[in-house]
Amino acid sequence: MVRVIFFTIICFFSLANSYSQDLLCDPSTGEAHSQRLCNYVMDLVLDTDKKLVHGVQKIEWINNGDVEVNHLELYMYLNAFKDVHSSYISGSVNNVMGQDLSDRKLEMWGSIVINSIKQKGVSNELNKYYIQNLDNNEKDQTVLRVDLVDPVQPGDTLYLETEFVSKLPKTIARVGYAENNFHFFVHWYPKLGVYEQNPDGIWGWNCHQFLQRMEFYGEFGNYDVTITADPKFVVGGSGCRTQIVDHPNGLRSHHFEAFDVIDFAWTAYPDFVVYEDSFLGIDIELLSPDHHSALVPRLIGAVKNSIEFLDEHIGVYPYPKITVMDPPALGMRSGFMEYPTFITGGSFYGFPKGVKSLESLIIHEFCHQYFMGILATNEKEAPWLDEGFVTFLEDEIMESYYGKDNSLVNFMGYTVSNSAMSRNEYVSLKNKRSSHITNKSWLIKGDYKGIVYAKTATVLQSLKRIMGEESFYDFLSQYFNTYKFTHPNKEDFMGTLNGYLRMNFGSGMSEKINSLLEQALDKTAICDFSTSPIRYNDSNSDSVYSSVVIEQLGDFVAPVEIVFQFEDDSKLLKEWDGKGGSKEFTFITNSRLRSVQVDPERKIFFDIDFNNNSYTSTPAKSGLFKYAGRALFWTQNIFQSLSFLM
Amino acid sequence: MGIVMSLRNWRLSILLYIFQLTLLLSIGLQVYHVIDSSIGTSLETIIISKGFDYTIFHDLINVHGSSISPLIGQLRWLFVLYLLLSAFVNAGVIFVLEKRTTIKEGFWRGSTSYFFRFLIIGLLFFFGLIIWSLIIWIPYFTQLFYFVEHWVAEYLIIWLLIGLIIIYFLGCAFLFCWSLNTRIILIRSGIGIFKSLVNALRFSLKNISTFLGVMLIYAIIIGGIYWLNFILEWGIGMSTPFLIMSFLLFQQFVVLLKIAVRVATYSSFIAIKH
Ligand SMILES: [Zn+2]
16 A cells, blocks of 8 residues: 655745654664775755855775775766866767757856865865876866875775865756756765776776766765755755754755765755655655656556565665655656666656556666665676666566566557567667677767667576576576675676576586677677478378478577477477577478477577567468558558548 | 438448558558568467567568568558549549439549549648648647746646647648538539639638537547447457458448548538538
8 A cells, every 4th residue: 555645845834844754764774784985974055046056075985905095086077067078078069868058058057166175184285186087088077186195005094075066057967957946966076986906906996087878886885965955945865864954044954864875866846745655664755746646656666566576586675765756847857867775767747557668767777776776886887787787677577567568568459568678679779789788888889778778688588588587586686695785797797697507507507608698798799590491301101301491690609499390289399509500400200390480488589580480381371461451451541531631 | 411311322432442442452462461471481470360469570670671661652652642532532422412413423524524623622721731730730849848848837738739639630620621611612603713712611610510510420430430449359359360350351341431421421511501
C-alpha cells in the first residue's frame, strides 16, 4: 500500500512552517562501508537571483598510497559551461545535447571560482592553476592543479579549506537553472579526483578533464552539507536531511549528511510536492510537481520494484534513503540522470499508461546506485561497467515486473520488451565496428549509447542465458559483494567470472566464455548464424538423405546449439563449435528432415539476424498473408482518409 | 434519408470498392512478396502467424530494408494516382446521386464530363487544407519548446494540443462540407467553379449545424466500425489460418462499409439541399 503524504509547500499563516519530522532521516549506515578517504563539510548559501551558491568547504583527504603527495587535482566541472571555449562545448557549440549555445547571453553561462584555498594551519594561499590532461585546449578549466605547501605522507590526512562560488548556467547537460526558480546543482563544487594506482602500479591522480560523452569518477567519503535558502524552496539532495533550522533573518538551513558516497547533488525548487514512502527499510522521497500527481504511484512503484529485485539478485542497498526528483517539464533537461542516493526521472503531465519508459527510466537510474554509486567503477575509462550493466538490469527488472514480452510497449497486441529493444538498438547500428565496448569513453566513436549501453546489455543477456539465470545472478552478486566500495575494473570483473566458472562449471566453460567475451567486449566481431535450405535425396526408397549447411556470416567464432526436427516429430540437438565458417550436417534417416534451427533459445543474443537462423520445409504462409492483408487494409484506410477533399 | 439512398445505391459502393482495391491490391501483394522472400522459409513464419513479434519485424526491416524502400517510393505515386481516381469516381457518384440516374446511365457520363472541374476543386481544397494545417500547427510546434521551458502549468501544453486538434478537425469537417456542396451545386446548377464555390460557402455556412450534425453521425458510425474491428481482433486474435482469413475478409468489409458511409454522406448532403 503506497502511503503518500502531501506537504503544503508555502504556508501563508506561519513563519514557523516547517517540514514534518518524517522528512528527516538517520544517515548512518552502521559500520563504515568504504574507506572514507575523502570527506567534505560544506556550508552553502543559495542566491537565487544570481543563480549561484557561496560555499565554504572543508575537505579531509587520506593519502592511501605509498608515496608522498605534493599536489592535488580537483574537478571544476562547472567551468565546462563557462563559455564556448571549454573542451566540452567548443567542438559542438551548435548542438550540446540538442541545444544551440552559439548566441547565449553572458548571464546564462555558469562557472566555478575558488576564491581561497588553504591547507589547515598554513596561512598562505596555495598555488593553483588549470591543467589539461586529455587535450591541449588551454582555455579548458575543468581540472585544477593545486600545489601543496605541506606534502601529505602515506597514511596521513590532508585538511583543506576553500571558499568558492558556483554559478549555475541556464541548464546545459543537466546542471543549471530553469524558469520558475528551478535549480539543479550537480558536479558543482571543487571536488578531488581519485588518488589511485594506474595500470603500471604508479600512484597518481585520476582526474580527467570534462569532455562530452564522459561521465564521472569520485572517491568514497562522507558529506556534511548545509544549504541555506529562502524557505519557499523545497530542497532535496543526496543522503539524509538531518536537520532543518529557520533563522531569524527569514532564511532556512537544510542539513544533509551522506555516508560512503562518491558525490553529492541537490535541487531547490519552490513548486515541488514531497511524497514519502518506505520499502524494505529504505526511505523513499519523491519530489514532483503537483500536476504529476497521477504519475506518483508509477514512479514510486518503479523504485520499489528496483529495490526488491536488486536486493534479491545482487545485494543489499546499503543506504537509508533514496531521493527521486521528477522534474517539471521546464526542468526536463535536468532529468534522466543518477547521483549517489539521488536520481532524476523524466515525465510530463498526462504521460500515457501504455508506455512504460517512465518506469524504465527510474529503474535504470536506480540500478546506477549499484554500479556508479556503490561499486563506483571509473565511468570515464570503463563506461560499460556502469551503463552496460545498468541497462541490462533495467531490462531484467522491467521484464520481471511489467511483462516478459511487453515490458516496454503493450498496445493493441503490439508489444516490445526491454531486452528486445536493447538488442535491436545494437543490431541496427549503421556501423557495428565503430568501437569495442571496453574502450575509454572519450575514444568511443560512433553511436555511444548503442555500443556502451545496448551492446553491453545484449552481451550480458547472452552471458545470463549461457550460464543459466541462477548461476549468472549468483556470480553477479559475488562480483558486487566482493568489490563494493572499491572501484573495480574489467580485470576484477573477469577475475570473479573466471573463478566462478571454473569452480561451478569447469575450465572448459571458462575458456568458452572467455573467448566469447573477448570477441564481444574487446573486439567488434559480428555474429550472424544462418542456415541454408535443406537438400534432400529420396532416390533410396528405404531412407532419405537430408543435408543442410550452417554458416557463420560474420567473423565471430562461437559454439552454438542446433535443433534438427524430422517429419516424424523426432528432434536432434547438436552443437557446432563454430570454427571454419560453416559446417554441413547430413542425415540418412527414415523420416525427412523438416526444419533446422540454430541457437533455438537465442542464447547468443547479439546475433544480428535471427530470421535467418532457421529453415523449414513447412512454413506458415498464413502469417505472411496476415501482415500483407494488414498492410493493404491500412493503405486503403489512410488513402481513403487523406483523399477526403477529392 | 442518406442511409436509405446509399443502401439503394449499394452497387455504387461496390463499384468504388472495386476501383480502389484494383489500384491498391498490388501493395498487399508486394508486401507479401517482400516478407516471403526474406523470411518465407524461416520458422519465424510460424511465430508471426500466431501473433506479433517485434524482433522478427525489426530484423526483417534491418536486414531487408532495401527491398522495402522501393515500396514506400511506390506508395507516393500510387497516392497521386489515387487522388486522380477519387476525383474521377466521385464525379460519377455525385452525378448519379444528384441526377437520380442508374449507374449505367450516369456514372460514366458524370465522371468524364466533370472530372477536370472536380480535379480543380479538389486541388483547391487540398491547397486550403495545407494552409489550414499550417495555420493551426506551425505556431504550436514552433513555440512548443518555449511553452515547455516557460510554462509552469505544463498541463496547459497538453490541453492546448487537445483544443487545437478539435479545432483542426472542425476546420477539416467544414472544408469537406464546403467542397462537397461545391460539387453538388456545380452539377445541379451548371454554373462555373468560382460561382459554385461562393454559393457553396454561403449555403454551407447557413446550414452549418445540419451539415456538422450529419458528419458527426457518420463519423460515429465509422468510429464504431473501427472500434468493432479492433475489439474483435484484439479479443480473438489473428492466430490461426482460419481466423486470419476471416479477419482479412472482415477488414475488407470494413473498407467497403466506409465507402458506403461516404456514399451515404453524399446522399444526405444532396437531400439537405432538397
Ligand atoms: Zn545510465
